[in-house]
Amino acid sequence: xxxxxxxxxxxxxxxxxxxxxxxxxxxxxxxxxxxxxxxxxxxxxxxxxxxxxxxxxxxxxxxxxxxxxxxxxxxxxxxxxxxxxxxxxxxxxxxxxxxxxxxxxxxxxxxxxxxxxxxxxxxxxxxxxxxxxxxxxxxxxxxxxxxxxxxxxxxxxxxxxxxxxxxxxxxxxxxxxxxxxxxxxxxxxxxxxxxxxxxxxxxxxxxxxxxxxxxxxxxxxxxxxxxxxxxxxxxxxxxxxxxxxxxxxxxxxxxxxxxxxxxxxxxxxxxxxxxxxxxxxxxxxxxxxxxxxxxxxxx
Amino acid sequence: xxxxxxxxxxxxxxxxxxxxxxxxxxxxxxxxxxxxxxxxxxxxxxxxxxxxxxxxxxxxxxxxxxxxxxxxxxxxxxxxxxxxxxxxxxxxxxxxxxxxxxxxxxxxxxxxxxxxxxxxxxxxxxxxxxxxxxxxxxxxxxxxxxxxxxxxxxxxxxxxxxxxxxxxxxxxxxxxxxxxxxxxxxxxxxxxxxxxxxxxxxxxxxxxxxxxxxxxxxxxxxxxxxxxxxxxxxxxxxxxxxxxxxxxxxxxxxxxxxxxxxxxxxxxxxxxxxxxxxxxxxxxxxxxxxxxxxxx
Numbered sequence: 001x002x003x004x005x006x007x008x009x010x011x012x013x014x015x016x017x018x019x020x021x022x023x024x025x026x027x028x029x030x031x032x033x034x035x036x037x038x039x040x041x042x043x044x045x046x047x048x049x050x051x052x053x054x055x056x057x058x059x060x061x062x063x064x065x066x067x068x069x070x071x072x073x074x075x076x077x078x079x080x081x082x083x084x085x086x087x088x089x090x091x092x093x094x095x096x097x098x099x100x101x102x103x104x105x106x107x108x109x110x111x112x113x114x115x116x117x118x119x120x121x122x123x124x125x126x127x128x129x130x131x132x133x134x135x136x137x138x139x140x141x142x143x144x145x146x147x148x149x150x151x152x153x154x155x156x157x158x159x160x161x162x163x164x165x166x167x168x169x170x171x172x173x174x175x176x177x178x179x180x181x182x183x184x185x186x187x188x189x190x191x192x193x194x195x196x197x198x199x200x201x202x203x204x205x206x207x208x209x210x211x212x213x214x215x216x217x218x219x220x221x222x223x224x225x226x227x228x229x230x231x232x233x234x235x236x237x238x239x240x241x242x243x244x245x246x247x248x249x250x251x252x253x254x255x256x257x258x259x260x261x262x263x264x265x266x267x268x269x270x271x272x273x274x275x276x277x278x279x280x281x282x283x284x285x286x287x288x289x290x291x292x293x294x295x296x297x298x299x
Numbered sequence: 300x301x302x303x304x305x306x307x308x309x310x311x312x313x314x315x316x317x318x319x320x321x322x323x324x325x326x327x328x329x330x331x332x333x334x335x336x337x338x339x340x341x342x343x344x345x346x347x348x349x350x351x352x353x354x355x356x357x358x359x360x361x362x363x364x365x366x367x368x369x370x371x372x373x374x375x376x377x378x379x380x381x382x383x384x385x386x387x388x389x390x391x392x393x394x395x396x397x398x399x400x401x402x403x404x405x406x407x408x409x410x411x412x413x414x415x416x417x418x419x420x421x422x423x424x425x426x427x428x429x430x431x432x433x434x435x436x437x438x439x440x441x442x443x444x445x446x447x448x449x450x451x452x453x454x455x456x457x458x459x460x461x462x463x464x465x466x467x468x469x470x471x472x473x474x475x476x477x478x479x480x481x482x483x484x485x486x487x488x489x490x491x492x493x494x495x496x497x498x499x500x501x502x503x504x505x506x507x508x509x510x511x512x513x514x515x516x517x518x519x520x521x522x523x524x525x526x527x528x529x530x531x532x533x534x535x536x537x538x539x540x541x542x543x544x545x546x547x548x549x550x551x552x553x554x555x556x557x558x559x560x561x562x563x564x565x566x567x568x569x570x571x572x573x574x575x576x577x578x579x580x581x582x583x584x585x586x587x588x589x590x591x592x593x594x595x
Contacts, residue, residue: 029498036406044466048443058398114336122527123545124566128339139342231435254438261442274439287435292426
């Protein structure tokens with residue numbers, strides 16, 4: 001990414017970093033420095049994933065899942081939660097990062113308030129969202145009736161509304177983090193590029209589509225992919241906001257897998273629910289790996 | 300928060316009607332963002348400052364008629380129901396969070412140094428391994444971890460939770476540090492090597508100080524990961540002495556008639572440490588923001 005964003009310090013870097021070959025004590029030190037991570041990786045990544053694959057290896061589990069209406073609705077919910085949630089969040093973050101580039105003092109003050117949802121702990125924040133939505137006594141419905149005289153909805157009593165609430169709460173919590181990252185990307189664009197664009201008559205929306213976006217597009221893509229991986233694994237949002245209800249219709253794969261493994265005491269089935277997302281996750285990881293290799297080759 | 304000033308666009312102050320419209324739009328957007336961000340937090344404050352413990356309904360008042368600190372005293376004095384062990388549980392949460400943060404920084408920076416700076420081999424495999432960790436999201440592995448912690452003799456042990464949080468925080472720390480390390484000059488390290496400095500000396504005296512901005516980002520990220528976690532704490536911890544504040548709050552959440560004001564007050568107290576860390580580190584975080592795209 002740096003090469004795209006014109007990172008000045010990188011250009012001064014000589015080709016060889018330490019020296020071409022390690023020997024003697026340096027090699028020993030390098031291995032010693034890597035040992036803790038290698039231990040974590042083997043003990044807490046390779047072993048659990050291997051164990052999970054072994055637990056979920058029976059094909060009959062997937063046949064059973066496929067006939068399960070709750071699982072099927074959870075697949076649809078997960079795709080919507082990830083697809084809509086990630087894209088709305090990232091696009092919102094991209095636009096708002098432009099707003100937060102402004103140097104007015106009040107914009108900086110708003111930025112402080114804006115990142116609070118990210119700094120607030122997920123459990124407590126989503127409980128609060130749940131209570132805002134519970135019924136006509138929740139804050140949202142009360143505000144609607146007091147200020148507009150509109151009768152509110154039973155937000156968590158229908159599958160689609162509950163899913164929409166989950167997605168909204170998810171965007172609320174995580175958009176600030178990605179806004180900060182994209183803000184960093186925008187700040188790395190040298191002002192001279194904008195000045196040149198202005199001379200060429202690119203202002204307003206044209207400046208965004210022809211100058212800003214092409215320069216942060218790579219970063220935006222990488223963030224979107226990374227965020228996709230993390231969102232598939234998001235547990236707290238659905239668990240606390242809608243609780244998977246009504247009647248398990250707004251479950252996503254993580255909460256349903258948890259429900260089967262612990263509440264229903266069917267660990268194999270629970271792990272199989274989670275593993276069934278792998279065909280979607282693996283391509284994303286491969287794209288990210290190719291990106292990280294490419295960016296390493298550049299430097 | 301004073302994130303470093305964005306690039307200046309000099310000399311453009313001519314009055315244009317469009318400009319007034321843009322400013323008005325910006326103010327409206329700002330107000331919208333403010334309401335959007337603060338509404339759930341405002342909801343927490345309303346309940347926390349309520350004098351009675353029984354209400355979470357919005358009474359129609361913008362602010363409690365008689366704001367009260369009863370909820371906070373109930374939590375801090377450990378006499379609200381469920382919160383009899385508030386300080387012990389808070390300490391457990393802090394212990395998990397801080398241990399996760401320090402271990403993540405240590406393991407991540409050592410690995411990034413070995414691969415990125417010592418050039419052990421083509422460094423690509425390290426970031427690949429880091430990304431591979433995210434192939435199976437952490438919450439998908441909760442049941443395997445539940446079983447494995449028994450194998451490791453870590454059942455009902457705070458160390459088990461810390462291990463899982465470190466596992467999922469280190470990959471991001473490595474991605475950040477390897478990328479950030481590419482922006483740093485190597486001349487200092489090469490000069491130190493010529494003077495006979497050993498690898499640990501260079502790591503400690505030169506690499507870590509230069510990496511402060513990336514370390515700040517990894518620190519806040521890993522603390523928040525552990526702070527946000529409820530799933531692993533709930534599954535891996537059980538005995539009274541190991542319960543964390545998140546677990547108690549989820550338990551309160553499941554009750555139909557808990558002391559709401561004390562619960563929300565404890566939620567506010569729980570939110571303070573990451574906020575304090577973020578604002579404590581904001582200068583370093585801003586430095587990494589201006590250095591360039593951090594994770595890109």
